[in-house]
Amino acid sequence: MIWRECRLIGAGAGYVADKVIAAKAAAAADSAASVLGADGDPTNEVKQVGETLYHLTDYETAQKIKESGQLIASKWESGVCAWTKVPTxxxxxxxxxxxxxxIVKFQTNYTSWVPDAGLxxxxxxxxIAVRSYDKVVEIYNIVIDKFH
Known part of the structure; x- marks a missing residue:
């Protein structure tokens, strides 16, 4: 990447900037395409590290979360609830x-978490309690463990 950037310096600043941006975007796209792996299953492939959060639930729901790679709000909630650290x-x-x-430990690239106003x-x-106002949040690197 450095060689490509240095080689273009004589062509003019605007041209250089455009080429550098294009090269970096192409590299990022290649990286993003490779994170899912061959099977495309987000629950068993290590992806780009995002924020680690936690969700409390029962065993059956935890298994559904792991299988789907999604947190889905219940019918009576306006969004998904999570914790920024393991609660007591x-x-x-x-x-x-x-x-x-x-407890479901997971990572997500979702960035619209807000403090849970109900608390x-x-x-x-x-x-430490956060909420999404989206009904579905994509998650990965999912680990399920018994809570207390």
Missing amino acids: LQQAADSGAAKLDY KHNPQLFN
């Missing part, structure tokens, strides 16, 4: 989480 059992109970049997009365929870 007390924090999970205080949050109103209904299912506390299993603003409790600063301890408000600082």
Whole structure:
């Protein structure tokens, strides 16, 4: 990449900038295309590292999440709930989480998480509980474990 950038310097700044941007975009596209792997299954391929979050649920739902590579909001929720760090059992109970049997650790490139406004009365929870306002969030590098 450096050789290509240096070679174009005599051609003019605008031309050089355009070529550098195009080369970097092509490299990024190649990298992005290779992260899914041959089978395209996002649940078993290591992808570009995104943000690590956690979700509490039951065993059956945890398995569905792993199989689909998606967190899907329940019919009575406006979005998906997650934690920015592993909550204590007390924090999970205080949050109103209904299912506390299993924790799903995952990564996502989703960037529109917001603090869970329903928990603003409790600063301890408000600082670590987040919510999406999208009904579906794509996730990967999914690990399921028993919660407490």
